[in-house]
Amino acid sequence: MAEKQLVSTIKYVAASKQAFFLSEVIPYLDKPLPVHELFSIISPKLPDLGLRAKQIDGDFEIIRIPHAQPYLLSLEESKRQVAFFSARIIPDLLARSIEQYITKKVGKEWDDPVIIERLHRAIVAQKDDYWKPARGRSLQYTKAYSVLGYLAYHFPVYFVQTEYLFMMLARDGLLKKSMTILDIGTGPGVVPLAIADFYARLDDARATVYSLERSEEHIEAFTYLRNAFVPRGGRVSVKPPVKTDIRMIDLAALPDKIDLIIFSNVLNELLDVSMEVRADIVIQLSERLAPDGSILIVEPADKENSTRMRSLTIALLKKGLSIYGPCSFIWGSTCIAPRCWSFETAPAIKLSRLMETLAHCEDSYRYVNTDIKYSYAILRRDMLKRESYHLSAGSRFLRFSKLHLHVGKRINVAGIKMSAELGDVRSHVFKLCDGTAKTSVYAVLPSYHITPENDLITSAPYGSILELRNVLVRYNKEHDAYNLLVNRNTHINTINSQKN
Ligand SMILES: C[S@@+](CC[C@H](N)C(=O)[O-])C[C@H]1O[C@@H](n2cnc3c(N)ncnc32)[C@H](O)[C@@H]1O
Structure with a gap:
């Protein structure tokens, strides 16, 4: 159990940092252990995680193994x-x-x-x-x-x-x-x-x-x-x-x-x-x-x-x-x-x-x-992600898992566009996901509400991360889904995450 928690904590930290010290993960563990004990547990697993360690003054610096040079198209x-x-x-x-x-x-x-x-x-x-x-x-x-x-x-x-x-x-x-x-x-x-x-x-x-x-x-x-x-x-x-x-x-x-x-x-x-x-x-x-x-x-x-x-x-x-x-x-x-x-x-x-x-x-x-x-x-097998965008508790966005508490209200959310057009010319519909919902979530944009400030919902490619400010939450009973109504007061921008 301790090993499982250590591995997942190291994976989590390594996903956001190129290098960190093993001692930094101790506060996240239910059962804190001395650094050298943590090292003996984790060291056989590091290559599989795409990581390597360097001993520095009684601690261990954990560094991501650089990836092979990507072949980029001319x-x-x-x-x-x-x-x-x-x-x-x-x-x-x-x-x-x-x-x-x-x-x-x-x-x-x-x-x-x-x-x-x-x-x-x-x-x-x-x-x-x-x-x-x-x-x-x-x-x-x-x-x-x-x-x-x-x-x-x-x-x-x-x-x-x-x-x-x-x-x-x-x-x-x-x-x-x-x-x-x-x-x-x-x-x-x-x-x-x-x-x-x-x-x-x-x-x-x-x-x-x-x-x-x-x-x-x-x-x-x-x-x-x-x-x-x-x-x-x-x-x-x-x-x-x-x-x-x-x-x-x-x-x-x-x-x-x-x-x-x-x-x-x-x-x-x-x-x-x-x-x-x-x-x-x-x-x-x-x-x-x-x-x-x-x-x-x-x-x-x-x-x-x-x-x-x-x-x-x-x-x-x-x-x-x-x-x-x-x-x-x-x-x-x-x-x-x-x-x-x-x-x-x-x-x-x-x-x-x-x-x-x-x-x-x-x-x-x-x-x-x-x-x-x-x-x-x-x-x-390593922790490379297409997107490194992360939100934390203090951010000004609502998690999809909390939408049920805000039906009828205007809110800000961030999520990934997970579909092409599901609606029609009169009403555009796109699936959104932020990884927290237990119920499907859709952005709905009536075509007469399209503005340059919100039309990214239609033009952004599949998989884009979008921030949507000022959307109205509606519950769709028939489909057991939440609709986020986009109107001319909604502002949508996309996030271009840095890849390592
Ligand atoms: C729908 S075809 C897909 C072929 C190809 N990959 C494509 O995308 O067009 C599925 C293939 O998987 C093979 N297949 C299904 N079960 C398999 C198994 N247990 N072992 C090996 N091949 C299997 C089938 O014989 C078939 O050739």
């Missing part, structure tokens, strides 16, 4: 990425390779009406299965058509989505010049192939990408697409996927000091195990992470998968990982993710030739998948 590299995001379509070579793979697998041209009809059926079957309650789902990808349907319907969106996520990692300084990456549940290689494409627009960054997958059909598709799309001897080396079940992983067979572990749309497919077991799988894999490495979890944005994923991240926090973003616990206390449905969006992709062909029919909407919506979290 102007030219950024321009190339922006051009890709303007086009928002999978590269032609990859699109053709998918078509050729379908032709090879089915022994007929991919656009033969019989094949298109079979792909239609595979897509519908996969979607029907997805929307069954978790226990009734049977996603196994053992049949050729389930993977061909995935290539036609899901691949393009998840491919472009991964590129958006890499752009975010690059902007956050979480990419390094040379990286070891592990993709869990890689399917037909969506993530590794998107990485190869993203890196092709960088000048001299390198990556070695490993992956795990249990479905042979997926592995076969991945291998074909990799050979067709990823240049041999290039700056990105995509290793052949390892066939394994991630519920029974042989850690020793994995690379060490991994810079980035990705779970993209996979944890929700572990249907037969509890949240606790899913969290343990992530924790187990995190042992192979470099001290300054990141874990990226991505899940579909639908309510069930999104809320479950957010609860999973809180379970991971309790098991010792820290959350880099998008959540930020600005009052210092950890949230309990109450029904937290929060997702990021990006502009829809353009149709590939294959999807256009699938859409030449009566119910075309059933075969077209272009919307990008995803829930994500980045976790770390």
Whole structure:
């Protein structure tokens, strides 16, 4: 217990200070111990916390281990990425390779009406299965058509989505010049192939990408697409996927000091195990992470998968990982993710030739998948956070956990924008979070009240920290939620936290 409290106190202090003395944490401990005893408890844990100690006059200075130099995109590299995001379509070579793979697998041209009809059926079957309650789902990808349907319907969106996520990692300084990456549940290689494409627009960054997958059909598709799309001897080396079940992983067979572990749309497919077991799988894999490495979890944005994923991240926090973003616990206390449905969006992709062909029919909407919506979290073993903004008891803002005491009153709050537009042109609605609420909180701005002083609520990107002064608290009984009404007297500003 003493050890647990010491670790969490050190984590807390280290999150706000580059260096501090071990003696400084003594006042925060229920059972104060002499410095040398504290040191013998904490010293084996320091490297995992991204910290090191230096003895100075009977005390120990605790210092953050500097992170590897981030790979920051040059102007030219950024321009190339922006051009890709303007086009928002999978590269032609990859699109053709998918078509050729379908032709090879089915022994007929991919656009033969019989094949298109079979792909239609595979897509519908996969979607029907997805929307069954978790226990009734049977996603196994053992049949050729389930993977061909995935290539036609899901691949393009998840491919472009991964590129958006890499752009975010690059902007956050979480990419390094040379990286070891592990993709869990890689399917037909969506993530590794998107990485190869993203890196092709960088000048001299390198990556070695490993992956795990249990479905042979997926592995076969991945291998074909990799050979067709990823240049041999290039700056990105995509290793052949390892066939394994991630519920029974042989850690020793994995690379060490991994810079980035990705779970993209996979944890929700572990249907037969509890949240606790899913969290343990992530924790187990995190042992192979470099001290300054990141874990990226991505899940579909639908309510069930999104809320479950957010609860999973809180379970991971309790098991010792820290959350880099998008959540930020600005009052210092950890949230309990109450029904937290929060997702990021990006502009829809353009149709590939294959999807256009699938859409030449009566119910075309059933075969077209272009919307990008995803829930994500980045976790770390060190305490690096995207935002370092903190509020304390004396600040002039009200915690969301106290909103019930202020219904009908005008107040000041600070929180993170945790959604894109949830309202409409007449009334803008955005989810807000400050990490303390047990009930959902929304900012509501009627369009006739928009002013230059409050329109940041609409324009600030997902994940921004906002201070809202002079909002009216309303309780929405129907949705058991609090609405913070923004009007023309409300002033909103954003906080650009310093990153270390
Ligand atoms: C929805 S696909 C996601 C593929 C890819 N990551 C993406 O984002 O498009 C889920 C993948 O996880 C794999 N998967 C599910 N459970 C697994 C397990 N227990 N072990 C290994 N792979 C698993 C499936 O075979 C499938 O390829």
